[in-house]
Amino acid sequence: xSTAKKHPxxxxxxxxxxxxxxxxxxxxxxxxxxxRAFANKPIDDATLRSIFEAARWAPSAFNAQPWSFIVARRExxxxxxxxxSMLMDGNKRWATEAAALVLVMAQTHDPETGRxxxxxRHDVGLATGFLLLxxxxxxxxxxxxxxxxxxxxxxxxxxxxxxxxxxxLALGYLGEPADLxxxxxxxxxxxxxxxxxxxxxxxxxx
Amino acid sequence: xSTAKKHPxxxxxxxxxxxxxxxxxxxxxxxxxxxRAFANKPIDDATLRSIFEAARWAPSAFNAQPWSFIVARRExxxxxxxxxSMLMDGNKRWATEAAALVLVMAQTHDPETGRxxxxxRHDVGLATGFLLLxxxxxxxxxxxxxxxxxxxxxxxxxxxxxxxxxxxLALGYLGEPADLxxxxxxxxxxxxxxxxxxxxxxxxxx
Numbered sequence: 001x002s003t004a005k006k007h008p009x010x011x012x013x014x015x016x017x018x019x020x021x022x023x024x025x026x027x028x029x030x031x032x033x034x035x036r037a038f039a040n041k042p043i044d045d046a047t048l049r050s051i052f053e054a055a056r057w058a059p060s061a062f063n064a065q066p067w068s069f070i071v072a073r074r075e076x077x078x079x080x081x082x083x084x085s086m087l088m089d090g091n092k093r094w095a096t097e098a099a100a101l102v103l104v105m106a107q108t109h110d111p112e113t114g115r116x117x118x119x120x121r122h123d124v125g126l127a128t129g130f131l132l133l134x135x136x137x138x139x140x141x142x143x144x145x146x147x148x149x150x151x152x153x154x155x156x157x158x159x160x161x162x163x164x165x166x167x168x169l170a171l172g173y174l175g176e177p178a179d180l181x182x183x184x185x186x187x188x189x190x191x192x193x194x195x196x197x198x199x200x201x202x203x204x205x206x
Numbered sequence: 207x208s209t210a211k212k213h214p215x216x217x218x219x220x221x222x223x224x225x226x227x228x229x230x231x232x233x234x235x236x237x238x239x240x241x242r243a244f245a246n247k248p249i250d251d252a253t254l255r256s257i258f259e260a261a262r263w264a265p266s267a268f269n270a271q272p273w274s275f276i277v278a279r280r281e282x283x284x285x286x287x288x289x290x291s292m293l294m295d296g297n298k299r300w301a302t303e304a305a306a307l308v309l310v311m312a313q314t315h316d317p318e319t320g321r322x323x324x325x326x327r328h329d330v331g332l333a334t335g336f337l338l339l340x341x342x343x344x345x346x347x348x349x350x351x352x353x354x355x356x357x358x359x360x361x362x363x364x365x366x367x368x369x370x371x372x373x374x375l376a377l378g379y380l381g382e383p384a385d386l387x388x389x390x391x392x393x394x395x396x397x398x399x400x401x402x403x404x405x406x407x408x409x410x411x412x
Contacts, residue, residue, distance in 0.1 A: 023252070023259040026343045028232075029336055034265050046229070052407045053229040056400050058335065059240050061352035065401055070408045079410035106328075119352050122312075122372055125328035129264065129335020130235055137232045146267035146325050157412045166328055193269070194262050200274045201258045204285035206363045
């Protein structure tokens with residue numbers, strides 16, 4: 001059973017963005033990409049909750065669940081402006097058109113025992129993977145961004161010292177590539193590329 | 207379109223393993239869990255390739271694709287025994303019944319430029335998230351393990367110094383919980399638990 005609600009009038013992704021796979025993969029994985037063109041359409045609360053619920057049920061080392069998210073919806077102008085100011089300029093150009101921005105934090109240690117969460121970043125990445133695919137099942141695209149001002153986030157939001165900002169996500173329904181500045185439109189239409197499996201799947205020995 | 211081939215005779219997961227979600231999530235996410243009981247049934251090559259293809263198409267910072275996998279199939283006794291010896295004892299008890307073991311590495315830096323891959327672990331986690339859900343679409347369950355001998359892996363496999371071992375995965379079709387030792391059978395039937403969203407989803411401010 002899929003939780004997707006279809007939006008038949010939504011723009012279709014550029015065909016260059018469908019993964020040119022060497023082996024078949026699930027539709028959610030094949031059509032996922034990181035867009036820069038977003039529609040001016042909010043994400044309702046039930047959809048947002050479903051998206052974070054997917055992250056919630058990800059596995060993590062010792063079930064530590066080391067993830068934390070700050071969600072800024074476009075409708076909340078103060079929150080959205082604040083979150084936007086945490087993005088590096090290259091991302092600010094397009095990500096401020098998204099329906100929501102999400103700041104993603106990973107727990108680094110247990111403040112009581114001092115125990116190191118050495119799998120924190122890994123597990124937050126894994127949960128983000130679940131989040132991305134769940135979003136897409138609602139036709140919501142997520143664009144993860146490494147280009148953020150981490151120190152500024154930690155200070156501006158008073159992030160506890162046992163968490164570190166890792167990424168931000170732009171979330172939204174797909175927009176029209178033609179509405180982007182020319183250089184970004186070109187990137188929005190460029191084919192996706194990946195190294196072949198032979199480069200990173202080693203059978204038996206490295 | 208789903209890539210799943212259904213295995214109607216396969217054991218069904220204990221109902222306690224279906225995520226008790228507060229909000230609806232995609233079926234692949236709701237029924238994913240980390241089993242210890244695996245069937246004595248190999249994973250064919252097409253299925254394995256599809257599983258790694260899903261990881262291949264994950265997003266990564268600057269499209270660096272910092273993941274690498276060593277795959278040991280049960281049919282290859284030498285490779286499987288070697289991979290098994292990289293697991294900590296608690297995992298060895300059950301994971302050596304899996305159809306395949308996978309060692310997961312993250313790139314730490316670019317050996318030519320020295321550039322730090324600060325998102326390596328995160329991005330490998332994200333790719334692993336895609337891999338887990340793709341596996342499940344083939345009814346293959348993956349159990350990620352933090353309990354591995356990292357230094358031993360690096361040495362035994364001659365991992366290049368710009369990669370670090372992160373996790374291992376046990377992959378296989380579902381087996382019968384009743385075939386496990388009593389203490390593991392109990393864990394195999396125990397309900398899954400997660401903190402509520404209010405603990406980790408912050409609206410607007412931390």
